[in-house]
Amino acid sequence: MRREINDQGKLLIGGIPASVIAETYGTPVYVYDVARIRQNARAFVQTFKKHNIPAQVAYASKAFSSIAMLEVANQEGLSLDVVSEGELHTAIRAGFPVEKIHMHGNNKSLAELQMAVEYNIGCVVVDNFYEIALLTDVLAEKEKSMDVLLRVTPGIEAHTHDYILTGQEDSKFGFDLSSGQAEKAFQLLNANDQVTVKGLHCHIGSQIFETSGFTLATQKLFETMKDWRERFNYNADVLNLGGGFGIQYTEEDDPLELDQYAIALIDEVKLQSEKLNYPMPEIWIEPGRAIVGDAGVTLYTMGSIKEIPGVRTYASVDGGMTDNIRPALYQAKYDAVLADKMHQPAEKEYAIAGKCCESGDMLLWDVKLPNVEPHDLMAVFSTGAYGYAMANNYNRFGKAAVVFVENGEHQLVVRREDFEEITRLDLSYTKQEENNYETSND
Numbered sequence: 001m002r003r004e005i006n007d008q009g010k011l012l013i014g015g016i017p018a019s020v021i022a023e024t025y026g027t028p029v030y031v032y033d034v035a036r037i038r039q040n041a042r043a044f045v046q047t048f049k050k051h052n053i054p055a056q057v058a059y060a061s062k063a064f065s066s067i068a069m070l071e072v073a074n075q076e077g078l079s080l081d082v083v084s085e086g087e088l089h090t091a092i093r094a095g096f097p098v099e100k101i102h103m104h105g106n107n108k109s110l111a112e113l114q115m116a117v118e119y120n121i122g123c124v125v126v127d128n129f130y131e132i133a134l135l136t137d138v139l140a141e142k143e144k145s146m147d148v149l150l151r152v153t154p155g156i157e158a159h160t161h162d163y164i165l166t167g168q169e170d171s172k173f174g175f176d177l178s179s180g181q182a183e184k185a186f187q188l189l190n191a192n193d194q195v196t197v198k199g200l201h202c203h204i205g206s207q208i209f210e211t212s213g214f215t216l217a218t219q220k221l222f223e224t225m226k227d228w229r230e231r232f233n234y235n236a237d238v239l240n241l242g243g244g245f246g247i248q249y250t251e252e253d254d255p256l257e258l259d260q261y262a263i264a265l266i267d268e269v270k271l272q273s274e275k276l277n278y279p280m281p282e283i284w285i286e287p288g289r290a291i292v293g294d295a296g297v298t299l300y301t302m303g304s305i306k307e308i309p310g311v312r313t314y315a316s317v318d319g320g321m322t323d324n325i326r327p328a329l330y331q332a333k334y335d336a337v338l339a340d341k342m343h344q345p346a347e348k349e350y351a352i353a354g355k356c357c358e359s360g361d362m363l364l365w366d367v368k369l370p371n372v373e374p375h376d377l378m379a380v381f382s383t384g385a386y387g388y389a390m391a392n393n394y395n396r397f398g399k400a401a402v403v404f405v406e407n408g409e410h411q412l413v414v415r416r417e418d419f420e421e422i423t424r425l426d427l428s429y430t431k432q433e434e435n436n437y438e439t440s441n442d
């Protein structure tokens with residue numbers, strides 16, 4: 001795996017010793033190598049450019065949304081997926097071009113749709129019939145129009161290393177193709193002159209290492225597009241194939257280079273267009289993890305070490321499931337090192353625990369490290385996606401800070417939340433006169 005180390009055996013992140021970041025900002029701290037974010041974004045954007053394919057690479061901002069991150073995404077020519085008022089607000093605050101923002105969600109609220117319409121965002125990815133009714137009302141009331149994509153479930157299932165078509169899919173997202181729901185939704189939307197159906201969308205999963213699932217989905221969506229062209233004289237301008245491109249967390253993960261995913265999509269879309277004599281649609285994709293995942297490292301300070309003879313040795317960090325809930329939530333695996341002992345052999349096996357009052361609060365179950373001592377600095381790799389984004393205040397710990405590193409410089413981009421800020425939303429029950437809060441919102 002990619003590791004930068006200096007002569008003193010210290011881990012470098014974007015050229016800067018991890019220990020300098022830890023000393024400057026404290027721990028736990030998320031550190032992003034911004035050059036890596038840009039490199040990941042360019043792998044997709046440049047591949048479409050090089051092949052002369054009109055495309056939008058929409059960063060799925062749920063993976064890591066912050067003003068600084070969205071500024072970088074915008075600099076790199078990415079579009080943006082948002083799924084809430086909070087994510088849309090962050091995009092607006094970051095000055096993200098509204099026409100490149102797409103809204104997702106399987107239960108969009110009236111307020112979310114109103115906000116999307118008021119800001120004239122680029123498109124809404126319509127997910128269900130309830131949303132069609134809400135959106136229809138919002139557009140009528142505001143006398144506005146909206147481009148939409150229709151989210152469909154193509155019925156694709158992962159089978160170890162292969163993907164197969166199942167005919168139908170058991171998912172909370174999107175319209176089912178095989179039962180005719182997608183067609184009904186299309187007809188409703190297409191009949192509304194305040195709505196333009198730009199095309200179809202599907203998202204088949206996450207942390208996918210092969211291209212077969214994407215090419216199968218492409219074939220499936222083209223079948224529908226061909227059918228709708230013949231029966232409704234409808235041509236899709238856009239084919240959005242979602243995100244889910246896999247990244248390396250540990251040595252066991254063997255993802256493709258990012259441009260290879262784009263090339264596979266381009267090849268299949270071209271093939272299907274030619275075969276069906278269908279005008280080449282724009283290809284849109286929505287990588288989240290693949291843009292930020294391997295650009296992020298979390299730094300922790302080691303504390304208590306508990307050796308249970310014959311069982312295992314627990315070494316605890318000053319963070320845990322509050323800054324990275326993925327191991328507890330879905331047994332996600334990570335790789336870690338002691339950042340100032342990179343020249344020492346990793347000879348002892350440790351279980352790395354968080355500091356929350358919860359046995360499930362573990363970061364790594366078995367990692368080989370040099371001898372761990374209190375105050376050692378630990379770096380956990382590939383924490384850039386769904387780390388800060390899923391951070392929480394369990395045990396009333398404040399959220400960790402986020403630092404960007406680029407061109408040999410480091411900069412704080414999200415402040416650490418301190419314990420004073422933890423009570424900022426709390427109101428007194430017994431001293432209501434001290435509460436500075438309007439109870440009515442109209």
Ligand SMILES: *Cc1c(COP(=O)(O)O)cnc(C)c1O
Nearest residue numbers: 060203206243244286287288289
């Ligand atoms: C989560 C999600 C993505 C991004 O997934 P990654 O695995 O982070 O690439 C893209 N599109 C949709 C619709 C999603 O729900």
